[in-house]
Amino acid sequence: MLKFSGSSVVAALLIAVVFGAFFFCEYLIYFPTILKCAWPKLSRARGGEGTDGRPADAAVRAMVLSDTHLLGAVGGHWFDKLRREWQMERAFQTALWLLKPEIVFILGDIFDEGKWSSQKHWEDDVRRFHRMFRHSSDTELVVLVGNHDIGFHYDFLLVNSVALHGDGCPICQSVEKDLIKLSRDLNCSLQMSQSDGEETENCEGSQSYPPTAPIMLQHYPLYRVSDASCTGQDAAPPEERHLLFREKYDVLSKEASQRLLQWFKPRLILSGHTHSGCEVLHDNKYPEISVPSFSWRNRNNPSFILASVSPGGHSLSKCFLPEESTVIGVYCSAGAGLLLLLLAHCLWMKRLLQLSLCLLGKHKSL
Numbered sequence: 001m002l003k004f005s006g007s008s009v010v011a012a013l014l015i016a017v018v019f020g021a022f023f024f025c026e027y028l029i030y031f032p033t034i035l036k037c038a039w040p041k042l043s044r045a046r047g048g049e050g051t052d053g054r055p056a057d058a059a060v061r062a063m064v065l066s067d068t069h070l071l072g073a074v075g076g077h078w079f080d081k082l083r084r085e086w087q088m089e090r091a092f093q094t095a096l097w098l099l100k101p102e103i104v105f106i107l108g109d110i111f112d113e114g115k116w117s118s119q120k121h122w123e124d125d126v127r128r129f130h131r132m133f134r135h136s137s138d139t140e141l142v143v144l145v146g147n148h149d150i151g152f153h154y155d156f157l158l159v160n161s162v163a164l165h166g167d168g169c170p171i172c173q174s175v176e177k178d179l180i181k182l183s184r185d186l187n188c189s190l191q192m193s194q195s196d197g198e199e200t201e202n203c204e205g206s207q208s209y210p211p212t213a214p215i216m217l218q219h220y221p222l223y224r225v226s227d228a229s230c231t232g233q234d235a236a237p238p239e240e241r242h243l244l245f246r247e248k249y250d251v252l253s254k255e256a257s258q259r260l261l262q263w264f265k266p267r268l269i270l271s272g273h274t275h276s277g278c279e280v281l282h283d284n285k286y287p288e289i290s291v292p293s294f295s296w297r298n299r300n301n302p303s304f305i306l307a308s309v310s311p312g313g314h315s316l317s318k319c320f321l322p323e324e325s326t327v328i329g330v331y332c333s334a335g336a337g338l339l340l341l342l343l344a345h346c347l348w349m350k351r352l353l354q355l356s357l358c359l360l361g362k363h364k365s366l
Contacts, residue, residue, distance in 0.1 A: 010341065010342075013341055014341060017338055018334070020334075021331060021333075021334035024330060025327045025330050026090065027090065029322045029326070029327065030090050031098070033321060033322045034091075034094050034099070036319075037317065037319035038306075038317065039061055040306060040315035040316055041308065041315060042059050042308050042310055042315050059308040059309055059310040059313075060308070060309050061100075061101050061103075061307075062101060062102065062103045062105060062306075063095065063099065063103070063304060064107065064217070065104070065291065065304035066108065066272030066294060067146070067272050067275055067291075067293035067294060067295065068088055068109070068129075068293075068294050068295055069109055069111070069112040069295055069298060070112060070129060071084075071113065071297075072112060072113030073113070073117070073118075073121045073124070074113045074117070075113065076112070076113075080297065083296075084296045085128075085132060087295070087296050087321075087324075088295055089131075089132040091302070091322075092294075093134075095319070096135055096136075096139060102138070102139065103139065103140040103141075103142060104133075104135065104141050104142070105144070105270075106141070106142070106143045107144050107146070107217060107218070107270065107272035108146025108147075108148075108149065108218075108219030108273065109147065109149060109219065109272065109273065110129060110143060110148075110149055111129070111148060113125075113148070114148055114149040114150055144217060144218065145219065146219040147219070147273075179260075179263060180263065182264075183263035183264055184203075185206045185208075185209055186264065188203035189206070189208050189211050192211070212267075212311045212312060213264075213265055213267040214266050214267070215267060215268045215270065215309065216260065216264060216266040216268070216270070217269075218271050219273050220251060220252045221250075221251045221252065221272075221273060221274060221278075221288065222251065222252055222260065222261070222271070223245075223247065223252050223254045223257040225244060225245065226242055226243060227240070227241040227242075227245075227276065229278075229280070230276065230279070230280075230290075232279075234276060234292045234318070234320070236274070250273070257282070261286055267286075268287055268288075268314055269287070269288035269289070270291060270305065271290050271291065272293075273290075274290050275292060275293040276290065276292055276293075277289075277292045277318070278290040289305070289316065291303075294321075296324040300323050301320055301323045302320075303320045303321060305317070305318060305319070306318070
């Protein structure tokens with residue numbers, strides 16, 4: 001029959017506490033948190049029927065996240081890089097496994113140091129991104145570009161909302177030309193659907209699209225003065241909500257924002273960049289949702305958006321990830337438990353030693 005000493009039992013308990021805390025914080029914690037999330041359902045009243053006659057609940061399931069800010073070789077501590085990127089990898093892989101989105105959108109600022117990286121460091125960062133955000137062929141990944149990926153408007157190549165500053169720069173003109181053509185094609189598709197497919201004036205040669213208002217995804221938010229009207233657990237801290245935003249730096253310019261709304265009349269805008277959540281209604285009819293950062297590096301409670309989208313409707317829900325403070329609390333509690341266990345063991349050993357010495361003294365006296 002096996003006999004266990006007090007020391008071996010304590011050693012086993014210590015290993016169990018350390019392994020249990022590590023396994024829970026690094027793997028298990030993501031499952032119950034993400035299991036609370038669910039795909040939003042589209043009602044027939046809101047979504048109606050799509051252009052192919054399918055009901056509104058036959059929707060595409062899209063996962064939307066933003067501002068991962070993978071650290072590069074220039075700045076940042078190695079432990080920060082390891083800890084926060086492991087969190088994002090585990091959160092993303094768990095979400096894919098449990099929720100099975102058909103498409104994933106990342107709204108820019110994939111990297112933190114793209115504008116400073118050398119070619120070698122950039123290639124290393126890209127490989128790391130593909131490893132962290134790996135996905136099966138059943139899921140499509142669409143990545144937008146942010147200012148930390150390629151630089152701000154006045155520094156480097158201008159892509160997506162980074163180029164929408166309306167100052168007539170050559171690349172800005174090219175982007176605006178493409179957007180104007182897309183706006184024309186969308187409007188012509190809508191006009192043709194209303195005229196039973198007959199081509200209308202000034203629409204000759206236009207490309208056909210589903211006759212529905214688009215959903216716009218971009219890195220920079222449309223113009224707003226501040227986050228003062230933003231509420232919710234993922235909004236900016238109260239002391240930061242009244243800080244004024246700078247046009248062309250924190251948000252798009254007023255001019256660029258109005259042109260986008262006039263060109264596309266979107267049913268929904270999804271943006272990133274601010275690292276905090278916010279819901280804004282532009283011109284009393286165009287809703288915009290700012291998607292918070294996906295990384296603990298930028299906020300204690302990262303989250304992402306689950307979107308069910310059909311040609312005639314859409315519905316959103318928010319999925320929060322484990323809070324970094326919770327993980328730190330579990331590790332601190334485990335550490336305190338280890339100390340108490342060691343202290344109890346030491347006291348027990350001291351008591352055992354005292355008892356042994358007492359019995360030895362009595363034996364000698366006899």
